[in-house]
Amino acid sequence: MKSSLAKEGLARAPHRSLLKASGFTDWEIARPWIGVVNAYNSIIPGHTHLNRLAEGIKNSVYGHGGLPLEFPTIGICDGIAMNHEGMKFSLPSRELIRDSVEVMARAHALDALVLLTNCDKIIPAMAMAAAELNIPAIVISGGPMLAGRHKGKDIDLSNIFEAVGKRTAGLIDDAEVEAVENACCPTCGSCAGMFTANTMNCMMEALGLALPGNGTIPAVLSARDRLAKEAGRYVMMLLEKGIRPRQILTKRAFLNAAAVDMALGGSTNTMLHLPAVAHSAGVELTLAELDAISARTPHLCSMSPGGSHHIQDLYGAGGVQAVMARLLEKGLIDGGTLTVTGRTVAENLEGVTVTDETVIRPLDDPYHAQGGIAVLRGNLALDGSVVKQSAVAPEMMVHSGPARVFDGEEAATEAIMAEKIRSGDVVVIRYEGPKGGPGMREMLTPTATLAGMGLDRSVALITDGRFSGASRGASIGHVSPEAATGGLIALVEEGDTIEIDIPARRLHLAVSDEELQRRRQAWQPRLPETKSSFLDRYRAFVTSGAQGAVFDR
Structure with missing residues (x-):
């Protein structure tokens, strides 16, 4: 174990004394050290509930024989940073978060990581850190926000931004703007459309770096708490079996994720973040390769902002796993790649079906013949x-x-x-x-x-x-x-x-x-x-x- 560098032998007596000052016993210190990277802050609505999930992760790690050691990262809410100086800091924060995770993991000789995240740049930053460190790691998201309801229709963050334009054009009044403002973001979680945060959470699942359900289980459901506990259990399995991120983050895995992205019609920001994660994993992933995948992958899901469905609808239709099962039918993804379950993509997809074909279209009846990007x-x-x-x-x-x-x-x-x-x-x-x-x-x-x-x-x-x-x-x-x-x-x-x-x-x-x-x-x-x-x-x-x-x- 890497942690032996910081805890074993006579020379490490001072190190053990500092851990004991934190309340840890000898038998706890002897356990594998599992970093629980918690991106909680009270600003981002996708992160306000992460402490609850962190407790589930830590309890699970502890219950399965590990010592959970929690530490934070920063995070920016892109919606709040939008259209002023603040947005200049959003993409740069990705590199800062990646570096901060590496610094903490290497400085403290951690054996494995559970990376608790949810929004935009924080998700790829966590994956980049996992790939760079190459110690057993699993990503777990806080889950998507539910869509709001207004005048009998589901709405989300994009509706209030567009309401500003409607008001500018005199198409609606101030009262309507306020009504949309109050209704469009009704719960914690990453904003309800297939925007960057939810796209990247789906990408973590498609890459195999997160458990099935990571991309679509709503933040407010108990299933999200159960998934957090499963993340704690599975990271201990990854450590036991010696499964590392670069065994999962292969070229084939990135091509799988790109195909899922095109079928979902995900955010254009994946064209920045997938190559960046690949770069950290030592894999080259070019725009030309991503475009070639788009040309051969049908667009199966019409998600907000381009369509009417939201992440909760995709969850109800079977989620990312159902999309992957559909793509696997025609060989559009590789079923042989490894995932954090310890099983292959194909093994994970056994018995998975689409339960709502109005949300996930059949391959012979897609929304578009080509992918979303x-x-x-x-x-x-x-x-x-x-x-x-x-x-x-x-x-x-x-x-x-x-x-x-x-x-x-x-x-x-x-x-x-x-x-x-x-x-x-x-x-x-x-x-x-x-x-x-x-x-x-x-x-x-x-x-x-x-x-x-x-x-x-x-x-x-x-x-x-x-x-x-x-x-x-x-x-x-x-x-x-x-x-x-x-x-x-x-x-x-x-x-x-x-x-x-x-x-x-x-x-x-x-x-x-x-x-x-x-x-x-x-x-x-x-x-x-x-x-x-x-x-x-x-x-x-x-x-x-x-x-x-x-x-x-």
Whole structure:
């Protein structure tokens, strides 16, 4: 056991004395040391209940012969950080969380980890740490929020963002905004649609790093408490059998997860986080590979924000395991990969069936023939860009229009709210990439405002930043190379024609090579001031969105 480095022999008497000061007995100290990483804070609604689950995990670990040693991580609520300086810190927090878990585990010679998480960047950060440390580990989420109810319909966080746009356009009044505000987030848990948090919790299950049910059991159900206890039991089994994350996080496992993502129509942020987790596991996962999987994987679930179903509906239909069982039928995933149950994917799926085919469609009757996400390339995105094609209106799959250019999200939002954007426009928001922002901000406010104003069917939005999983419409993000490193998006001028062809995977700036050469000669790099030493350090080391925005070693 790794913990023997910190507890055995004469030289470790001082170490044992410090543990005894914490109340641990000799026979407890002799047990395997299991780190319980608790991402609780009282700000994120997806995390406010994690202490309850942590108790279940610790009791289970203790009951199965381990010594649970709990420690925290930070976490940012993307919804609260949205559309102001706070969002610059969201993606960078992923690397900080990953590092903090590694620091604690290595400094204290922990034998295994249970990683309790729930939202956006915290989930992939935990998985990255598990892959980097490569000690027995299991991820357990806090589970999704239930959808709210308003005027007989299920609603979620995206509805209140869109209500802002509706109010701006005069389509609803203040009382309706308040009613939606009060109804859309009714319980603790990660926001109820297939946004980034829930997508990533589903990805943990699809990768095999979390137990079946991790992605979809609602936060408020007792089944979530039982799953937490099972996580404590299974981590002790992983330790006993010597099963480590890199035995689970193989190339085949990542391809499985990508196929599940495409079938679910998940958040575009998986195109950052899956490659980042793969990088930590020593696996190369490219945008081209992910796009190829999308091309052959049918879109089976119409989840909010692109569709009407919520995570509770997916849970009732059989959850992620039912989606995987359906994909396994046609060989669209590999059933031979190992999971934290100690069994293979195929063994986990024995007897699993879809219980509601209105939520999980048959393979021969999908919502779309291709998966939920597409990678576009062209002169405007030589290294790639990403769009959630399952949430794009049919009339916007091919679009050409004049560029409306903004340096930063605030300027674009101001123009949208002032109703200066017209049908047919292509809104370009630049200097929001990993280095340019820095931090690659999510832009739910402009996309949701356009949707609320009814412009999502006639206006496209392109950025070197990224979008919330709650965004819908022709929202093309992750444009690489980004403006701050001299990508072509930096040279776009007001009125230029931009051509979008999602089926053909094409994003093109219709400006002559001669004119672009003239503009490049006059271009000067622009890096917005951060006033933050943390963001300055992040900017210095971060790679492009096409590489998962990981640190350059």
